Amino acid sequence: QENQTTISEFILLGLSNDAEQQNVLFVVFLGMYLVTMVGNGLIILAIGLDSYLHTPMYLFLANLSFADISSISTSVPKMLIDIHTESHSISYESCIKQMYFSTMFVVIDNFLLGVMAYDRFVAICHPLNYTTIMQPKICALLTVIPWVLSNVVALTHTLLLIQLIFCDSNILPHFFCDLAPLLKLSCSDTVVNEFVLFVIGLSVITFPFALILFSYIHIVSAVLRISTTEGKWKAFSTCGSHLTVVLLFYGTIVGVYFLPSSTHPDDTDKIGAVLFTVVTPMMNPFIYSLRNKDMKCALRKLINRKRFLPS
């Protein structure tokens, strides 16, 4: 089987190859993209411009919004252009780059959720030591670590991926160059790649999740010890929005990867990718700004700000 013509480009089939569905997909994904960009953009602006929100919790949130904007931008614009121009090719190099960045931003999201849970844990369980524990240096470290780790993860996957040979088919049944469908397409032996994907994937999910679990067990038991209903409600409302994001994120992981999939595994890959790279980034700003009084207030200030600027 010596059919070793190396492939210089891939064909991304997208989410559906049904011609009639293309317009619907275009409109839906353009809408989700714009909502994500505007929502997260407003969060970054509101936090950046309001010095009242320059606390660790909001700086982490701004980092999450930045990762969300970047995450969705790795796949959706290219997909929209593909649908519009009806050209579905992507060069080998671009494909590898797309895999690198989409992996990196999903991993960052994951770690930032862990960091944010830890921040709430310190704020609620050790309020008197909060400013000493969450001093600027530590906060900077807690945002730098996710960036470094996610680059290490993406780089590892990339170095292993470029060893693979792609020969007879270059057709990827996906809407961007995601790692799992690329591994399926390769004609090399992908045992090592799949093993590394499994081990890294598991640790990238487990460590932040363990941190989140630890934090919320302590938060819940601390909140239950507060005697007044009002106090309880206040403590829960500060972390409720974060818990919603966490449940959304891990609910997705469990739903997509751990529940038995009745249909095709290709569809599972696609659904998972849409949820992680499109839906979660889109939902985050809503969950935070709709449930959070300070955030709403900052957004209102941001919108009114223009009126007070000298013309």
Ligand SMILES: *[C@@H]1O[C@H](CO)[C@@H](O)[C@H](O)[C@H]1NC(C)=O
């Ligand atoms: C991310 O967090 C760091 C420190 O925790 C902060 O200095 C930086 O401004 C944040 N990034 C964004 C995009 O807000």
